[in-house]
Amino acid sequence: MFLSIQGLAKSFGANQVLKDIDVNxxxxxxxxxxxxxxxxxxxxxxxxxxxxxxxxxxxxxNDGLSLDFEKKIxxxxxxxxxxxxxxxFQSYNLFPHKTAFENVTEGPLIVQKRxxxxxxxxxxxxxxxxxxxxxxxxxxxxxxGGQQQRVGIARxxxxxxxxxxxxxxxxxxxxxxxxxxxxxxxxxxxDNWTMVIVxxxxxxxxxxSDEVLFMDGGYIVEQGTPxxxxxxxxxxxxxxxLQRILNPA
Amino acid sequence: xxxxxxxxxxxxxxxxxWELFVNSLLPMxxxxxxxxxxxxxxxxxLGLLLALLTAMMRISKSKLLHAPAVVYVSAIRGTxxxxxxFIIFYGLPTIGLTIDPFPSAIIAFTLNxxxxxxxxxxxxxxxxxxxxWEAAITIGMSRTTALRRIILPxxxxxxxxxxxxxxISLVKDTSLASLILVAELFRKAQExxxxxxxxxLLYVEAxxxxxxxxxxxxxxxxxxxxxxxxxxxx
Ligand SMILES: Nc1ncnc2c1ncn2[C@@H]1O[C@H](COP(=O)(O)OP(=O)(O)OP(=O)(O)O)[C@@H](O)[C@H]1O
Ligand SMILES: [Mg+2]
Numbered sequence: 001m002f003l004s005i006q007g008l009a010k011s012f013g014a015n016q017v018l019k020d021i022d023v024n025x026x027x028x029x030x031x032x033x034x035x036x037x038x039x040x041x042x043x044x045x046x047x048x049x050x051x052x053x054x055x056x057x058x059x060x061x062n063d064g065l066s067l068d069f070e071k072k073i074x075x076x077x078x079x080x081x082x083x084x085x086x087x088x089f090q091s092y093n094l095f096p097h098k099t100a101f102e103n104v105t106e107g108p109l110i111v112q113k114r115x116x117x118x119x120x121x122x123x124x125x126x127x128x129x130x131x132x133x134x135x136x137x138x139x140x141x142x143x144x145g146g147q148q149q150r151v152g153i154a155r156x157x158x159x160x161x162x163x164x165x166x167x168x169x170x171x172x173x174x175x176x177x178x179x180x181x182x183x184x185x186x187x188x189x190x191d192n193w194t195m196v197i198v199x200x201x202x203x204x205x206x207x208x209s210d211e212v213l214f215m216d217g218g219y220i221v222e223q224g225t226p227x228x229x230x231x232x233x234x235x236x237x238x239x240x241x242l243q244r245i246l247n248p249a
Numbered sequence: 250x251x252x253x254x255x256x257x258x259x260x261x262x263x264x265x266x267w268e269l270f271v272n273s274l275l276p277m278x279x280x281x282x283x284x285x286x287x288x289x290x291x292x293x294x295l296g297l298l299l300a301l302l303t304a305m306m307r308i309s310k311s312k313l314l315h316a317p318a319v320v321y322v323s324a325i326r327g328t329x330x331x332x333x334x335f336i337i338f339y340g341l342p343t344i345g346l347t348i349d350p351f352p353s354a355i356i357a358f359t360l361n362x363x364x365x366x367x368x369x370x371x372x373x374x375x376x377x378x379x380x381x382w383e384a385a386i387t388i389g390m391s392r393t394t395a396l397r398r399i400i401l402p403x404x405x406x407x408x409x410x411x412x413x414x415x416x417i418s419l420v421k422d423t424s425l426a427s428l429i430l431v432a433e434l435f436r437k438a439q440e441x442x443x444x445x446x447x448x449x450l451l452y453v454e455a456x457x458x459x460x461x462x463x464x465x466x467x468x469x470x471x472x473x474x475x476x477x478x479x480x481x482x483x
Contacts, residue, residue: 049387051383051386051387079389082386082387082389083389085387086387086388087383087384087387089380089383089384091380093378093380093381093383093384094384095381095384095385095399096403096480097402097403097406097480098480106388106398107388107389107390110390110394110398111388111389111390111394112389139479139480140480141480155384155388156387156388158388159388159389
């Protein structure tokens with residue numbers, strides 16, 4: 001077990017978006033989250049690194065770090081929580097005034113204050129891994145969406161997080177560019193990265209996940225292996241959702 | 250008389266036309282070099298620092314920081330610059346605070362730039378997408394580091410055109426300092442006009458010099474914008 005979360009809840013004003021959620025994230029495993037729009041998938045993911053601060057919930061990590069969001073949490077603790085994960089955004093959010101290379105080196109150099117030579121090697125290695133070594137001196141606007149997202153993945157990996165979070169990493173991409181990004185994520189799964197992926201790509205989720213979690217209305221409705229949840233769901237709401245995605249007409 | 254520049258003694262009540270224009274050029278340009286340009290540069294640099302501070306205070310969630318910044322901006326924007334200049338130079342001596350013309354002008358123009366530019370800087374910081382803050386925070390940056398390394402560089406691109414406008418306006422506004430006895434460009438024109446009565450020629454001449462200065466500045470603005478554009482899609 002890498003992280004165990006109990007009783008996670010989050011509201012925006014009167015809108016309760018997450019209602020008492022329990023999640024376990026296993027070390028080296030891939031957890032995919034699926035569900036209809038507005039069901040709280042992004043909010044759940046953002047709670048995992050406190051980009052949204054949960055109203056309530058107990059986070060327990062394998063190294064003993066434990067946060068109870070009903071109590072007051074210090075800045076230090078939030079920082080520790082954030083250091084554990086890297087985040088890949090739907091809209092990439094690359095730094096437009098920095099080259100691909102500089103996007104990747106920014107964190108290790110400025111935040112972790114690591115040595116320049118060491119960081120250069122790290123960044124070149126990561127950009128090679130995502131297939132962009134030859135593009136490393138280009139600015140984000142000179143890259144395609146798929147290339148930008150791969151830089152986004154390299155940027156998150158550069159912090160050497162224990163957990164990688166992806167929020168619909170391909171949903172802003174043209175169909176022909178989706179494959180290259182999914183391939184990179186599949187490689188990471190093969191290298192046993194611990195990952196949580198919000199996605200609408202059911203085929204991809206089936207291939208890459210160890211566990212799939214279906215959310216609706218702020219609850220986890222169903223969870224299990226990809227076979228269980230995607231092939232033979234038990235819950236009516238899961239069945240309906242899968243029906244709608246598979247036969248959109 | 251109290252005319253400082255030697256050159257002005259070559260100008261008499263009888264000097265006319267082209268000769269007056271040429272003989273007046275040097276004293277006016279000297280006024281620009283000695284006062285107009287330093288006044289503009291010093292006030293603008295100090296004003297920008299004040300503006301950045303004010304913008305940060307306005308963006309801050311703390312009421313204690315927010316409120317004074319709001320009052321300051323409102324007071325400066327809601328009162329005429331000329332009145333502010335008069336309060337500082339002619340008003341303050343009444344309570345025993347006498348400040349020379351040039352520093353008085355620096356204070357007034359700095360306060361002005363600080364207020365107007367703070368709005369520009371604030372808007373440009375707010376124009377940077379929220380995702381940029383989030384990306385910076387998720388790689389472990391503090392808010393201050395994120396602001397300095399990620400947000401401000403992008404905000405700068407947005408704020409250069411309006412700040413350039415402020416700068417150019419400031420060049421022209423420094424002519425108001427003539428009214429608190431700063432011997433800048435326009436005051437030189439007034440002094441010569443007072444001796445020769447050729448108001449039209451001398452004031453048009455002053456206008457032309459302001460125009461040339463502002464034209465050069467707008468060229469500089471274009472160069473800066475081009476440089477900042479290197480990472481922007483076009
Ligand atoms: N910052 C916010 N302020 C207010 N309401 C929010 C905020 N973020 C999300 N919400 C609301 O929370 C609910 C869940 O949003 P969330 O983005 O988590 O859904 P999602 O499952 O990721 O949906 P999608 O598939 O469309 O991305 C929605 O009703 C949304 O309007
Ligand atoms: Mg979402």
